Amino acid sequence: FFAPCANCMRPSPDAGRVLVWCGLTEIFAATAAGLLVTCHIAWHVLGLLLGLGTFDVCPTVTDRPFLTVAVLTAPRRNAPIHLITTLQSLLSAWPQNRSHPLHSRMQIVVVNHHGADHSVWHHARALFAEVSAAARHYVHFIERNLTDLPPLDHIFHLQRAHAHSVLHVAATFDSEYALLLEDDFPLCPLAWGRVLQLLCACDAQYPQSRGAFVATGGNGAFFRRDHLPGVLQALDVASSLRQAEWKARADQCIGAMNKRIASKESHEKVEEMDEWCESNLKHDVIIQRYLLGAPLCISRELLFFHIGYTSSTFDANGDLETKPDWQCGWRQPLTSRKRVVVL
Structure with a gap:
């Protein structure tokens, strides 16, 4: 195709025609190369956004489930449908084609510990069973009673027990990863590909x-399969409450916090507790502390966002005047912590 250009270097009667041919050839070649590069970049960008092809590089066992999302859910003031919004955000991002390599390797478990009192859970189960083929495939609605537990006389104990219970259910699927999610934290738009990209990079670069x-x-x-038993042990509030010394210290923490709440003129966010109380009572602090026991892969920005800031399950944590917090694109709060790796 480019052979005539060899004649461009020596004079001939046809030199003008050959030069035109060479010029057109170079323009065509440059245009074609540009289009190929553009298409290549666009394909990879689309892959990052939508998760296309990402798992070609992930060293996972193909016959084992990849991900189980464990959703914490509870009745809220005025019964907002946050649970439905959160589930839909995942279902709309997950593959619908049965031939996709992840279609049969992911699931969501939504565990109800509140029986008939949790009307939104029952509504979501009926709604998705009727109108969503994706939900019928991916979502498991499970009712579970918390049995064989000491009296759970505070919301912090209940939250630990609920988190332990839903992760225990997730562990039965034996997935590569379990993801803990509250029912008012939907996936950010176009963030699923970013989630997959981070997990793949973490697998490859930080297997420990x-x-x-x-x-x-x-x-x-996200908890790796081999470390899920460790976080379950850390969240086991029943074991903690059976230790008299631990329970006495926890009661002191709760008593001091209740006094601060009672002295407030309005239901503003509760002040932080001392380090022991934070690390032993709050399920989120327990989880973060466990994950930070090794290099922790994080995103620079939030990939799930908070929609339940006006309907906290803990009355002292906010009222209807609360401003939005933890939104898409906000800086990940753990970026400055030791042992954190931003990917």
């Missing part, structure tokens, strides 16, 4: 990590 973290609090915490 205990998981990954892409949101805030106890949300967006």
Whole structure:
């Protein structure tokens, strides 16, 4: 195709025609190369956004489930449908084609510990069973009673027990990863590809990590399969409450916090507790501390966002005047912590 250009270097009667041919050839070649590069870049950008082809580089066992999302859910004031919004955000991002390599390797478990009192859970189960083929494939609605537990006389104990219970259910799927998510933290738009990219990079570069973290609090915490028993042990509130010394110290923490709440003129966010109380009572702090026991892979920005800031399950943590917090694109709060790796 380029042979006539050899004649460009020596004079001939046809030199003008050959030069035109050479010029057109170079323009065509440059245009074609530019289009190829553009298409190549566009394909990779689309892959990052939508997760296309990402798992070609992930060293996972193909016959084992890849991910189980464990959703914490509870009744809220005025029964907002946050649970439905959060589930839909995942279902709309996950593959619908059965031939996709992840279609049969992911699931969501939504565990109800509140029986008939959790009307939104029952509504979501009926709604998705009727109108969503994706939900029928991916989502498991499970009712589970918390049995054989000491009296759980505070919301912090309940939260630990609920997180332990839902992760225990997730562990039965034996997935490469378990993701803990509260029902008011939907996936950010176009963030699923970013999630997959981070997990793949973490697998390849930091196999010694205990998981990954892409949101805030106890949300967006990914636990590797081999480390799920460790976090279950850390969250086992029943074991803690059976220790008299631990329970006495925990009661002191709760009593001091209740006094601060009672002295407030309005339901503003509760002040931070001392280090022992934080590390032993709050399930999100327990989870973060466990993950930080090894290099922790995190995103630079939040990939899940908070929509339940006006309907906290803990009355002292906010009222209807609360401003939005933890939104898409906000800086990941753990970026400055030791042992954190931003990918």
